Amino acid sequence: MEWEFHVLNFFQQYVRNSFLDAVMPIVSFLGRYGIAIIIVFLVALISKKHKRLALRLVVSTALSALCCNLILKPIVNRMRPYELNTTIALIVKPETDSSFPSGHTFFAFSSATVCFMYNKKLGLVMYAYALMMAFSRLYLYVHFPTDVFFGALFGIIVGVIAIKMEQFAFSEHKKLSNKSY
Numbered sequence: 001m002e003w004e005f006h007v008l009n010f011f012q013q014y015v016r017n018s019f020l021d022a023v024m025p026i027v028s029f030l031g032r033y034g035i036a037i038i039i040v041f042l043v044a045l046i047s048k049k050h051k052r053l054a055l056r057l058v059v060s061t062a063l064s065a066l067c068c069n070l071i072l073k074p075i076v077n078r079m080r081p082y083e084l085n086t087t088i089a090l091i092v093k094p095e096t097d098s099s100f101p102s103g104h105t106f107f108a109f110s111s112a113t114v115c116f117m118y119n120k121k122l123g124l125v126m127y128a129y130a131l132m133m134a135f136s137r138l139y140l141y142v143h144f145p146t147d148v149f150f151g152a153l154f155g156i157i158v159g160v161i162a163i164k165m166e167q168f169a170f171s172e173h174k175k176l177s178n179k180s181y
Contacts, residue, residue, distance in 0.1 A: 105151030113159025
């Protein structure tokens with residue numbers, strides 16, 4: 001864990017500045033309640049052409065919430081960096097749940113994976129957003145690097161699983177609707 005504090009403290013000493021102090025809380029806020037993902041979902045839902053993307057995002061979000069917030073966080077129950085190093089002045093409101101894995105990063109990478117496998121250009125934009133989200137969680141001193149790394153990794157895995165689940169459900173629905181009785 002010591003190396004993780006070195007990484008976080010490096011950001012605090014050498015990267016932190018007034019511009020990022022203003023921007024990173026906004027980036028992080030977009031991850032709270034899935035605001036950015038909801039925007040992409042609503043745009044996809046409005047368009048008949050992209051309804052499958054919307055469905056995949058719903059499946060991905062539901063799986064992410066289940067895996068991250070209902071299973072992993074309660075089981076691991078890891079303290080947050082600012083709870084262990086109380087000398088850091090937070091620029092955001094303290095979180096109320098445990099640190100591992102980073103839920104913001106988990107959801108961002110899950111959604112980015114779904115978007116990337118649906119549309120490469122949109123996916124690249126979403127991965128850029130996911131990377132900014134991951135960085136913001138470290139910059140804001142609310143997660144350890146391993147929280148963010150595993151949040152990204154688990155998010156990618158859940159994104160792929162969500163796509164496979166939606167594809168399976170869609171193919172089964174198609175089979176059932178093509179059967180003649």
